[in-house]
Amino acid sequence: MDYLDALSMHASRLWEGLLITLQLTLISGILAFIVAVILGLMAGSTRKLVRFPARIIIEFFRGTSLLVQLMWLFYVLPLFGPSLDAMLVGIFALTLNYGAYGAEAVRASMTSVPQSQWEATIALSMSWQHKIRRVIFPQAWALMLPSLTNLWVHLLKGSSIVYIIGMSEFTFELLQLRRTTDWFFALAMVGLIVYFLIALALTQLMRLLEVRAKHRLGRGPSLKEILSPMPPKTPAADNASDTHVTGGAR
Amino acid sequence: MNTLAMLTSTVAGTVDVPDIDDTTSYWRWDFAWEVLPEMLRSFFQVTLLVTVVGTLIAVVLGLALAILIRVLPRPLAWIITWIANFIRMTPIVVQLLVLFYGFVWMEPMTIALLVYGIHYSTYMSEVYRAGIDSVPTGQWEATTALSMPATRVWSRVIIPQALRSTVPSLGNYAISMFKDTPFLIAISVMEMVTTALEIGGFTYRYIETITIAGLIFLVASYLTAVLVNRLEKRLAYQH
Amino acid sequence: MPTNTEHQQTQPVIEFQDVEKRYGNKTVLNDLSFKIERGERVTLIGPSGSGKTTVLRLVMTLEELTGGYVFIDGKPLAYEQRGGKRLPVSKRDQKQLRTRIGMVFQHFNLFPNMTVIENMIEAPVHVLGKSKAEATARAHELLAQVGLPDKADAHPSSLSGGQQQRVAIARALAMDPEILLLDEVTSALDPEVVGDVLQILRDVAATTNVTMLIVTHEMSFARDVSHRVMMLDGGKIIESDDPETIFTKPNNERTQQFLSAVLGND
Numbered sequence A: 001m002d003y004l005d006a007l008s009m010h011a012s013r014l015w016e017g018l019l020i021t022l023q024l025t026l027i028s029g030i031l032a033f034i035v036a037v038i039l040g041l042m043a044g045s046t047r048k049l050v051r052f053p054a055r056i057i058i059e060f061f062r063g064t065s066l067l068v069q070l071m072w073l074f075y076v077l078p079l080f081g082p083s084l085d086a087m088l089v090g091i092f093a094l095t096l097n098y099g100a101y102g103a104e105a106v107r108a109s110m111t112s113v114p115q116s117q118w119e120a121t122i123a124l125s126m127s128w129q130h131k132i133r134r135v136i137f138p139q140a141w142a143l144m145l146p147s148l149t150n151l152w153v154h155l156l157k158g159s160s161i162v163y164i165i166g167m168s169e170f171t172f173e174l175l176q177l178r179r180t181t182d183w184f185f186a187l188a189m190v191g192l193i194v195y196f197l198i199a200l201a202l203t204q205l206m207r208l209l210e211v212r213a214k215h216r217l218g219r220g221p222s223l224k225e226i227l228s229p230m231p232p233k234t235p236a237a238d239n240a241s242d243t244h245v246t247g248g249a250r
Numbered sequence B: 001m002n003t004l005a006m007l008t009s010t011v012a013g014t015v016d017v018p019d020i021d022d023t024t025s026y027w028r029w030d031f032a033w034e035v036l037p038e039m040l041r042s043f044f045q046v047t048l049l050v051t052v053v054g055t056l057i058a059v060v061l062g063l064a065l066a067i068l069i070r071v072l073p074r075p076l077a078w079i080i081t082w083i084a085n086f087i088r089m090t091p092i093v094v095q096l097l098v099l100f101y102g103f104v105w106m107e108p109m110t111i112a113l114l115v116y117g118i119h120y121s122t123y124m125s126e127v128y129r130a131g132i133d134s135v136p137t138g139q140w141e142a143t144t145a146l147s148m149p150a151t152r153v154w155s156r157v158i159i160p161q162a163l164r165s166t167v168p169s170l171g172n173y174a175i176s177m178f179k180d181t182p183f184l185i186a187i188s189v190m191e192m193v194t195t196a197l198e199i200g201g202f203t204y205r206y207i208e209t210i211t212i213a214g215l216i217f218l219v220a221s222y223l224t225a226v227l228v229n230r231l232e233k234r235l236a237y238q239h
Numbered sequence C: 001m002p003t004n005t006e007h008q009q010t011q012p013v014i015e016f017q018d019v020e021k022r023y024g025n026k027t028v029l030n031d032l033s034f035k036i037e038r039g040e041r042v043t044l045i046g047p048s049g050s051g052k053t054t055v056l057r058l059v060m061t062l063e064e065l066t067g068g069y070v071f072i073d074g075k076p077l078a079y080e081q082r083g084g085k086r087l088p089v090s091k092r093d094q095k096q097l098r099t100r101i102g103m104v105f106q107h108f109n110l111f112p113n114m115t116v117i118e119n120m121i122e123a124p125v126h127v128l129g130k131s132k133a134e135a136t137a138r139a140h141e142l143l144a145q146v147g148l149p150d151k152a153d154a155h156p157s158s159l160s161g162g163q164q165q166r167v168a169i170a171r172a173l174a175m176d177p178e179i180l181l182l183d184e185v186t187s188a189l190d191p192e193v194v195g196d197v198l199q200i201l202r203d204v205a206a207t208t209n210v211t212m213l214i215v216t217h218e219m220s221f222a223r224d225v226s227h228r229v230m231m232l233d234g235g236k237i238i239e240s241d242d243p244e245t246i247f248t249k250p251n252n253e254r255t256q257q258f259l260s261a262v263l264g265n266d
Helices: A003-043 A048-063 A066-080 A086-112 A115-123 A128-165 A170-180 A184-216 A223-227 A236-243 B003-010 B029-071 B074-088 B092-102 B108-133 B137-145 B150-187 B192-203 B207-238 C052-059 C091-098 C116-126 C132-145 C161-173 C191-207 C219-225 C243-248 C253-265
Strands: C014-023 C026-036 C041-045 C067-072 C079-082 C085-088 C101-104 C179-183 C211-215 C228-233 C236-241
Touching: A003 A048, A003 A086, A003 A128, A003 A170, A003 A184, A048 A086, A048 B207, A066 A086, A066 A128, A066 B150, A066 B192, A066 B207, A086 A128, A115 A128, A115 C101, A128 A170, A128 A184, A128 B092, A128 B150, A128 C116, A170 A184, A170 B092, A184 A223, A184 B092, B029 B074, B029 B108, B029 B150, B029 B192, B029 B207, B074 B108, B092 B108, B092 B150, B108 B150, B137 B150, B150 B192, B150 B207, B192 B207, C014 C052, C026 C052, C026 C067, C026 C236, C041 C052, C041 C219, C052 C067, C052 C179, C052 C211, C067 C079, C101 C161, C116 C132, C116 C161, C132 C161, C161 C191, C191 C219, C211 C219, C219 C243, C219 C253, C228 C243, C228 C253, C236 C243, C236 C253, C243 C253
Parallel strands: C041 C211, C041 C228, C101 C179, C179 C211
Antiparallel strands: C014 C026, C014 C067, C079 C085, C228 C236
């Protein structure tokens, strides 16, 4: 069968598989972010009773492999509780696994916010929620974005294994090509390129968020300046770089 | 439809499985004990082997990539960088499948070592790149002032200084490679989780095997993390 | 030269009682006791490592008090004696006391994710519960006072060091503190802007009745603005007197050595 014929014949199935992969990546990505923030905040707490359970959950889901979690939810969980359909199992496993990794990124970036900023919030008598929401998290956000971007790409890549529990996502549909065509290798390369393009799109999207986050902290150009075709002006932040404060100084 | 069931039925008979047909009780210790040796065997023979050899390939290839990108002329370096990006940003599972069905004459184990080694070399080259960038410009200037040849500059000055800061990150990537080994199920290499599911395929008991697989992963990644941590501390002291 | 006659109250606004501060096995403050009256301005001087900054950080509860007691308006700040035992005070009581204390840091510590005006109204609105309009009006007033009336919507990173420190002073004052702690506020500034910042603090001292506890290397500022100067060395107060006496005829030999070293370099 001709290469392009094979591609066009399978195009609609591949497209449906692609949509499922995109759904998995987006839904699990967002849920994993929520899990990461909650667990990350808990793990950064000074209270043992809050920190300890979070640490156990994080280490558990980071330490056991994604496929183990997927299989456990698929084969073992129904023994005790609900028998979830494959899509839900996929979303849960991806959410918990990458949420745990994300929690570590959230925690680490919060501790990287200079000690002096934490001290300033004490001097202004801010409550815990207040300082986290208004002062610490906005600064940690810029620091954690690169890690979150990497994790999101990891999640996209990890989603390719859920065909094993019977989900007809993109990798599954790619595999089906093997049955009807001798062009599998070439078609699979197209598949790899599609994954690559999605990953690139995710990375660029997150980079825009990062630019915005940094600009809000007074570092680097604004999104407008970056997206406009005009040559950028010298950033205003430069004249203050000599007074830029490094944290922890006493 | 369950691809796994298809898959396990084709390779059935390769594993010794205890004859237990009780599928109702939650956890059976006798079954757990019986399958443990088989699980450990696949762990040491496949999971650990792929991790260790894969890491060795990645460590060497990653360094080569990092240096090549640094010394090659711009267009070539750019091409290599994007090939590396391509490999890094696409799923290991699909890479395994492409080689598995594309080059049917290749041993699955060879494919496994190649894919894991090359995939992670693209991560490790980034680590090396950061390490090389962290060597102060003064060091480069000093080698120029001493008219040192390029090979000496790299082997005696830059690489030794760049390597020190890379060890913890390289260790972490070795751990993630280890946790990615179950993806080998895609090409039916009998690593630990595949073995667990295979046993489940005959006995309809999954709880013990999958739980044991999870625990082995947990213990092994904990031990490796402790090891990397120690190494990091020791290297920090020497500074 | 300010005089110290208006403090009739018997209740000191800050009191240190046998305070000890250790980091691990390194003792920074040892058996430190002193009182500061309401409205009094006290400067701590002493060689680096003598524990001056630690005193301020203990008042702001930025450091754990490892021994002794600190009282604000007679109320225990970190630890209290109950039933013969030294027990930590409740978080709520501590927070209550803390709202009366403001601090200006060596490195300003403005929040980079907020504009100048947002930095200044954040705590008054959300901690003190002031209305946004009221807090904003007060903030503009204070900005004018520190000479930056047109910088309300600027980003901290676009300001010079001296301007950032002036905003930081205004931010601390926006909380209407009873006690203002100044921790080497000019040490991170370029020499040519130090004078401006000190002038603002002189104005604050002249126009308000806020109690000030100051750590500084600017001896002429200390001399002009304080009612009292305390010399710290090795975690202890070795001399405490009015600035005139300290700077012209100190009794303690270490004080003499320190001052001749510092002023000699000036």
